[in-house]
Amino acid sequence: MVQGKLDTLIGKPSGYIASLPPVVKRRIEGLKGIQQEHAKIENEFQLEILELEKKFAARYAPLYSRRSDIITGKAEPTDEEVAAGEAADSDEEEEDDEARVTELDESAQNADDIKGIPQFWLTALKNHAIIGDQITEKDEEALKHLIDIRLEYLESKQAGFKLLFVFEANEFFEDTVLEKTYYYQEEVGYGGDFVYDKAVGHDIKWKTDKDLTKKIEIKKQRNKNTKQVRVVKKVVPTDSFFNFFKPPQPPSVEALEEGDVEEEELEALDEKLEIDYQIGEDLKERIIPRAIDYFTGKALDYEEDEDEFDEDGEFSDDDDEDEDDEDDERRKVRAPSTSQQGAEECKQQ
Numbered sequence: 001m002v003q004g005k006l007d008t009l010i011g012k013p014s015g016y017i018a019s020l021p022p023v024v025k026r027r028i029e030g031l032k033g034i035q036q037e038h039a040k041i042e043n044e045f046q047l048e049i050l051e052l053e054k055k056f057a058a059r060y061a062p063l064y065s066r067r068s069d070i071i072t073g074k075a076e077p078t079d080e081e082v083a084a085g086e087a088a089d090s091d092e093e094e095e096d097d098e099a100r101v102t103e104l105d106e107s108a109q110n111a112d113d114i115k116g117i118p119q120f121w122l123t124a125l126k127n128h129a130i131i132g133d134q135i136t137e138k139d140e141e142a143l144k145h146l147i148d149i150r151l152e153y154l155e156s157k158q159a160g161f162k163l164l165f166v167f168e169a170n171e172f173f174e175d176t177v178l179e180k181t182y183y184y185q186e187e188v189g190y191g192g193d194f195v196y197d198k199a200v201g202h203d204i205k206w207k208t209d210k211d212l213t214k215k216i217e218i219k220k221q222r223n224k225n226t227k228q229v230r231v232v233k234k235v236v237p238t239d240s241f242f243n244f245f246k247p248p249q250p251p252s253v254e255a256l257e258e259g260d261v262e263e264e265e266l267e268a269l270d271e272k273l274e275i276d277y278q279i280g281e282d283l284k285e286r287i288i289p290r291a292i293d294y295f296t297g298k299a300l301d302y303e304e305d306e307d308e309f310d311e312d313g314e315f316s317d318d319d320d321e322d323e324d325d326e327d328d329e330r331r332k333v334r335a336p337s338t339s340q341q342g343a344e345e346c347k348q349q
Contacts, residue, residue, distance in 0.1 A: 147166050175205050204242065
Protein backbone atom coordinates (compact mmCIF):
# COMPACT_ATOMS: atom_id res chain seq x y z
CA MET A 1 0.00 0.00 0.00
CA VAL A 2 2.81 2.38 0.93
CA GLN A 3 4.70 1.63 -2.26
CA GLY A 4 1.56 2.27 -4.23
CA LYS A 5 1.27 5.68 -2.61
CA LEU A 6 4.89 6.42 -3.49
CA ASP A 7 4.41 5.44 -7.12
CA THR A 8 1.52 7.87 -7.50
CA LEU A 9 3.23 10.76 -5.68
CA ILE A 10 6.65 10.80 -7.34
CA GLY A 11 7.56 14.39 -8.09
CA LYS A 12 4.47 15.76 -6.36
CA PRO A 13 4.68 17.93 -3.22
CA SER A 14 3.12 17.21 0.16
CA GLY A 15 0.23 15.04 1.21
CA TYR A 16 2.16 11.78 1.34
CA ILE A 17 3.20 11.68 4.98
CA ALA A 18 -0.19 12.93 6.14
CA SER A 19 -1.87 10.08 4.27
CA LEU A 20 0.21 7.31 5.87
CA PRO A 21 -1.36 4.92 8.41
CA PRO A 22 -0.81 5.80 12.10
CA VAL A 23 1.54 2.86 12.64
CA VAL A 24 3.84 4.14 9.90
CA LYS A 25 3.68 7.71 11.20
CA ARG A 26 4.74 6.41 14.61
CA ARG A 27 7.81 4.80 13.06
CA ILE A 28 8.66 8.06 11.31
CA GLU A 29 8.47 9.92 14.61
CA GLY A 30 10.78 7.29 16.08
CA LEU A 31 13.33 7.94 13.34
CA LYS A 32 13.13 11.65 14.12
CA GLY A 33 13.94 10.84 17.74
CA ILE A 34 16.98 8.85 16.67
CA GLN A 35 18.02 11.77 14.48
CA GLN A 36 17.87 14.05 17.52
CA GLU A 37 20.35 11.79 19.31
CA HIS A 38 22.56 11.96 16.23
CA ALA A 39 22.40 15.78 16.36
CA LYS A 40 23.55 15.75 19.99
CA ILE A 41 26.59 13.68 19.06
CA GLU A 42 27.30 16.02 16.13
CA ASN A 43 27.25 18.95 18.53
CA GLU A 44 29.71 17.20 20.85
CA PHE A 45 31.88 16.38 17.85
CA GLN A 46 32.15 20.02 16.76
CA LEU A 47 32.88 21.15 20.32
CA GLU A 48 35.67 18.57 20.54
CA ILE A 49 37.11 19.86 17.27
CA LEU A 50 36.97 23.41 18.63
CA GLU A 51 38.90 22.32 21.73
CA LEU A 52 41.45 20.65 19.47
CA GLU A 53 41.81 23.88 17.50
CA LYS A 54 42.49 25.72 20.75
CA LYS A 55 45.11 23.17 21.71
CA PHE A 56 46.99 23.53 18.45
CA ALA A 57 46.59 27.32 18.52
CA ALA A 58 48.94 27.26 21.50
CA ARG A 59 51.48 25.38 19.39
CA TYR A 60 51.15 27.84 16.51
CA ALA A 61 51.55 30.86 18.80
CA PRO A 62 55.39 30.84 18.96
CA LEU A 63 55.56 30.64 15.16
CA TYR A 64 53.20 33.61 14.77
CA SER A 65 55.21 35.56 17.35
CA ARG A 66 58.41 34.80 15.46
CA ARG A 67 56.76 35.85 12.20
CA SER A 68 55.66 39.13 13.75
CA ASP A 69 59.16 39.88 15.01
CA ILE A 70 60.60 39.47 11.52
CA ILE A 71 57.85 41.50 9.86
CA THR A 72 58.26 44.39 12.29
CA GLY A 73 62.06 44.29 12.17
CA LYS A 74 62.58 43.16 15.75
CA ALA A 75 64.48 40.10 14.54
CA GLU A 76 66.11 38.62 11.45
CA PRO A 77 65.43 35.10 10.15
CA THR A 78 68.01 32.45 11.00
CA ASP A 79 70.06 30.68 8.35
CA GLU A 80 68.00 27.54 9.00
CA GLU A 81 64.71 29.40 8.43
CA VAL A 82 65.98 30.91 5.18
CA ALA A 83 67.28 27.54 3.97
CA ALA A 84 63.92 25.92 4.70
CA GLY A 85 62.13 28.63 2.76
CA GLU A 86 64.45 28.30 -0.21
CA ALA A 87 64.02 24.54 -0.17
CA ALA A 88 60.24 24.93 -0.23
CA ASP A 89 60.49 27.23 -3.24
CA SER A 90 62.78 24.83 -5.09
CA ASP A 91 60.12 22.12 -4.86
CA GLU A 92 57.69 24.29 -6.80
CA GLU A 93 57.70 26.20 -10.03
CA GLU A 94 59.12 29.69 -9.82
CA GLU A 95 56.17 31.85 -8.87
CA ASP A 96 55.23 35.13 -10.50
CA ASP A 97 55.32 38.21 -8.31
CA GLU A 98 51.54 38.69 -8.11
CA ALA A 99 51.50 40.60 -4.85
CA ARG A 100 49.59 43.86 -5.17
CA VAL A 101 52.02 45.90 -3.10
CA THR A 102 52.27 49.65 -3.25
CA GLU A 103 55.72 50.95 -4.18
CA LEU A 104 57.84 51.96 -1.24
CA ASP A 105 58.51 55.60 -0.56
CA GLU A 106 61.76 56.92 -2.01
CA SER A 107 63.08 57.40 1.52
CA ALA A 108 62.77 53.67 2.09
CA GLN A 109 64.39 52.54 -1.16
CA ASN A 110 67.79 52.28 0.51
CA ALA A 111 68.07 48.78 1.96
CA ASP A 112 69.71 50.14 5.09
CA ASP A 113 66.58 52.17 5.85
CA ILE A 114 64.10 49.32 5.43
CA LYS A 115 62.89 47.84 8.69
CA GLY A 116 61.36 44.38 8.62
CA ILE A 117 58.97 43.82 5.70
CA PRO A 118 57.12 47.06 4.87
CA GLN A 119 53.39 46.90 4.15
CA PHE A 120 53.32 43.16 4.75
CA TRP A 121 49.75 42.91 6.04
CA LEU A 122 48.41 45.54 3.67
CA THR A 123 49.73 43.49 0.76
CA ALA A 124 48.43 40.23 2.18
CA LEU A 125 44.94 41.70 2.63
CA LYS A 126 44.91 43.21 -0.86
CA ASN A 127 45.66 39.78 -2.27
CA HIS A 128 42.43 38.41 -0.82
CA ALA A 129 39.63 38.67 -3.39
CA ILE A 130 36.89 40.03 -1.13
CA ILE A 131 38.99 42.14 1.25
CA GLY A 132 41.08 43.61 -1.56
CA ASP A 133 37.96 45.03 -3.19
CA GLN A 134 36.98 46.77 0.04
CA ILE A 135 40.30 48.56 0.60
CA THR A 136 40.23 52.13 -0.70
CA GLU A 137 43.23 54.32 -1.43
CA LYS A 138 42.66 56.20 1.82
CA ASP A 139 42.41 52.90 3.70
CA GLU A 140 45.84 51.93 2.39
CA GLU A 141 47.47 54.84 4.18
CA ALA A 142 46.07 53.59 7.48
CA LEU A 143 46.70 49.90 6.77
CA LYS A 144 50.38 50.62 6.15
CA HIS A 145 50.54 50.89 9.94
CA LEU A 146 49.04 47.41 10.46
CA ILE A 147 51.80 45.27 11.99
CA ASP A 148 49.97 42.06 12.93
CA ILE A 149 46.67 40.17 12.77
CA ARG A 150 46.10 37.71 15.59
CA LEU A 151 43.52 35.07 16.42
CA GLU A 152 42.19 34.30 19.87
CA TYR A 153 39.57 31.73 20.86
CA LEU A 154 36.92 32.69 23.37
CA GLU A 155 37.45 31.36 26.86
CA SER A 156 33.78 31.64 27.77
CA LYS A 157 31.31 28.81 27.34
CA GLN A 158 30.01 30.37 24.14
CA ALA A 159 31.98 29.15 21.13
CA GLY A 160 33.63 31.65 18.84
CA PHE A 161 36.83 33.54 18.12
CA LYS A 162 38.32 37.02 18.15
CA LEU A 163 40.41 38.77 15.50
CA LEU A 164 42.89 41.39 16.67
CA PHE A 165 44.35 43.92 14.23
CA VAL A 166 47.49 45.39 15.81
CA PHE A 167 48.62 48.85 14.65
CA GLU A 168 51.63 50.99 15.35
CA ALA A 169 51.01 54.61 16.33
CA ASN A 170 49.42 56.44 13.41
CA GLU A 171 47.66 59.65 12.44
CA PHE A 172 44.25 58.04 11.92
CA PHE A 173 43.08 56.64 15.27
CA GLU A 174 44.12 56.37 18.90
CA ASP A 175 43.66 52.61 19.18
CA THR A 176 46.60 50.25 18.92
CA VAL A 177 44.36 47.17 18.59
CA LEU A 178 41.07 46.88 16.69
CA GLU A 179 39.00 43.84 17.64
CA LYS A 180 36.26 41.85 15.91
CA THR A 181 34.57 38.96 17.72
CA TYR A 182 32.51 36.23 16.07
CA TYR A 183 30.12 34.13 18.14
CA TYR A 184 28.72 30.74 17.13
CA GLN A 185 25.24 29.51 17.96
CA GLU A 186 25.02 26.99 20.78
CA GLU A 187 23.74 24.21 18.53
CA VAL A 188 25.35 23.14 15.27
CA GLY A 189 23.47 23.60 12.03
CA TYR A 190 21.64 21.03 9.95
CA GLY A 191 24.83 20.01 8.14
CA GLY A 192 26.67 19.40 11.40
CA ASP A 193 28.68 22.64 11.25
CA PHE A 194 28.78 25.62 13.56
CA VAL A 195 26.46 28.46 12.57
CA TYR A 196 27.41 32.08 13.17
CA ASP A 197 25.27 33.78 15.78
CA LYS A 198 26.55 37.35 15.70
CA ALA A 199 29.62 39.52 15.26
CA VAL A 200 30.69 42.31 17.60
CA GLY A 201 32.92 45.05 16.25
CA HIS A 202 35.06 47.83 17.66
CA ASP A 203 34.25 51.48 18.25
CA ILE A 204 37.30 53.05 16.62
CA LYS A 205 38.60 56.20 18.31
CA TRP A 206 39.20 58.25 15.20
CA LYS A 207 41.34 61.36 15.40
CA THR A 208 39.84 64.65 14.30
CA ASP A 209 38.78 64.63 10.64
CA LYS A 210 40.41 61.21 10.09
CA ASP A 211 37.37 58.92 10.12
CA LEU A 212 37.76 56.82 6.96
CA THR A 213 34.23 55.41 7.21
CA LYS A 214 32.62 58.82 6.69
CA LYS A 215 32.91 61.65 4.25
CA ILE A 216 31.69 65.22 4.24
CA GLU A 217 29.32 66.32 1.50
CA ILE A 218 29.21 70.04 0.89
CA LYS A 219 26.06 71.54 -0.59
CA LYS A 220 24.97 75.10 -1.26
CA GLN A 221 21.51 76.24 -0.20
CA ARG A 222 19.82 79.47 -1.28
CA ASN A 223 17.37 81.20 1.02
CA LYS A 224 14.12 81.80 -0.85
CA ASN A 225 13.47 85.11 0.87
CA THR A 226 16.90 86.71 1.28
CA LYS A 227 18.48 84.95 -1.71
CA GLN A 228 21.56 84.47 0.41
CA VAL A 229 23.60 81.32 -0.21
CA ARG A 230 24.97 79.26 2.62
CA VAL A 231 27.24 76.21 2.62
CA VAL A 232 25.89 73.12 4.37
CA LYS A 233 28.19 70.28 5.40
CA LYS A 234 26.72 66.83 5.88
CA VAL A 235 28.54 63.78 7.20
CA VAL A 236 27.55 60.59 5.33
CA PRO A 237 28.83 56.98 5.43
CA THR A 238 31.31 55.91 2.76
CA ASP A 239 32.93 52.70 1.57
CA SER A 240 35.92 51.66 3.65
CA PHE A 241 37.64 48.51 4.83
CA PHE A 242 37.23 49.81 8.37
CA ASN A 243 33.47 49.28 8.10
CA PHE A 244 34.51 45.69 8.87
CA PHE A 245 34.59 46.76 12.51
CA LYS A 246 30.95 47.88 12.33
CA PRO A 247 29.32 44.58 11.35
CA PRO A 248 25.76 44.53 10.00
CA GLN A 249 23.16 43.61 12.60
CA PRO A 250 20.17 41.40 11.76
CA PRO A 251 16.71 42.76 12.63
CA SER A 252 14.99 41.67 15.82
CA VAL A 253 12.63 38.70 15.86
CA GLU A 254 9.79 41.09 16.68
CA ALA A 255 10.51 43.20 13.60
CA LEU A 256 10.52 40.10 11.42
CA GLU A 257 7.30 38.74 12.89
CA GLU A 258 5.52 42.07 12.49
CA GLY A 259 6.72 42.42 8.92
CA ASP A 260 8.46 45.74 9.56
CA VAL A 261 11.39 44.76 7.33
CA GLU A 262 10.99 44.72 3.56
CA GLU A 263 12.05 41.58 1.68
CA GLU A 264 14.59 43.57 -0.36
CA GLU A 265 16.14 44.86 2.86
CA LEU A 266 16.41 41.30 4.17
CA GLU A 267 18.07 40.11 0.98
CA ALA A 268 20.60 42.96 1.09
CA LEU A 269 21.27 42.29 4.77
CA ASP A 270 21.70 38.57 4.13
CA GLU A 271 24.33 39.38 1.51
CA LYS A 272 26.20 41.74 3.84
CA LEU A 273 26.15 39.19 6.66
CA GLU A 274 27.38 36.45 4.34
CA ILE A 275 30.31 38.60 3.22
CA ASP A 276 31.12 39.61 6.78
CA TYR A 277 31.11 36.03 8.05
CA GLN A 278 33.13 34.84 5.04
CA ILE A 279 35.82 37.48 5.65
CA GLY A 280 36.03 36.48 9.30
CA GLU A 281 36.31 32.81 8.42
CA ASP A 282 38.94 33.44 5.73
CA LEU A 283 41.04 35.54 8.10
CA LYS A 284 40.88 32.74 10.66
CA GLU A 285 41.38 29.76 8.35
CA ARG A 286 43.48 31.18 5.52
CA ILE A 287 45.10 34.58 5.86
CA ILE A 288 46.47 34.32 9.40
CA PRO A 289 47.85 30.76 8.99
CA ARG A 290 49.30 31.44 5.52
CA ALA A 291 50.04 35.15 5.59
CA ILE A 292 53.32 34.82 3.67
CA ASP A 293 51.50 33.06 0.81
CA TYR A 294 49.02 35.93 0.57
CA PHE A 295 51.87 38.44 0.69
CA THR A 296 53.77 36.79 -2.17
CA GLY A 297 50.63 35.97 -4.16
CA LYS A 298 51.18 32.21 -3.95
CA ALA A 299 47.79 31.76 -2.27
CA LEU A 300 46.11 33.20 -5.37
CA ASP A 301 47.32 30.26 -7.44
CA TYR A 302 45.75 27.78 -5.07
CA GLU A 303 42.48 29.70 -4.93
CA GLU A 304 42.36 29.72 -8.73
CA ASP A 305 42.98 25.96 -8.75
CA GLU A 306 40.02 25.46 -6.41
CA ASP A 307 37.81 27.36 -8.84
CA GLU A 308 39.04 25.54 -11.96
CA PHE A 309 38.71 21.97 -10.71
CA ASP A 310 35.74 20.23 -9.19
CA GLU A 311 35.78 17.91 -6.17
CA ASP A 312 36.76 14.90 -8.35
CA GLY A 313 39.76 16.74 -9.77
CA GLU A 314 38.07 17.27 -13.13
CA PHE A 315 38.36 20.58 -14.94
CA SER A 316 35.22 22.62 -14.48
CA ASP A 317 33.99 25.35 -16.80
CA ASP A 318 30.75 25.99 -14.92
CA ASP A 319 29.57 29.56 -14.57
CA ASP A 320 30.30 31.78 -11.59
CA GLU A 321 27.07 30.80 -9.88
CA ASP A 322 28.15 27.15 -9.76
CA GLU A 323 31.56 28.16 -8.42
CA ASP A 324 29.89 30.18 -5.68
CA ASP A 325 27.83 27.12 -4.74
CA GLU A 326 31.01 25.04 -4.47
CA ASP A 327 32.57 27.72 -2.25
CA ASP A 328 29.54 27.55 0.04
CA GLU A 329 29.96 23.78 0.37
CA ARG A 330 33.62 24.19 1.37
CA ARG A 331 32.81 26.51 4.25
CA LYS A 332 33.21 25.07 7.68
CA VAL A 333 30.92 27.54 9.40
CA ARG A 334 27.61 28.64 7.98
CA ALA A 335 26.06 32.08 8.05
CA PRO A 336 22.49 32.17 9.34
CA SER A 337 19.73 33.70 7.26
CA THR A 338 17.86 36.71 8.56
CA SER A 339 14.61 35.57 7.01
CA GLN A 340 12.39 33.06 8.75
CA GLN A 341 11.28 30.65 6.12
CA GLY A 342 9.15 27.63 6.86
CA ALA A 343 10.39 24.16 5.98
CA GLU A 344 9.55 23.05 2.47
CA GLU A 345 6.89 20.43 2.10
CA CYS A 346 8.08 16.86 1.68
CA LYS A 347 8.73 15.95 -1.95
CA GLN A 348 9.30 12.42 -3.24
CA GLN A 349 11.98 12.46 -5.94
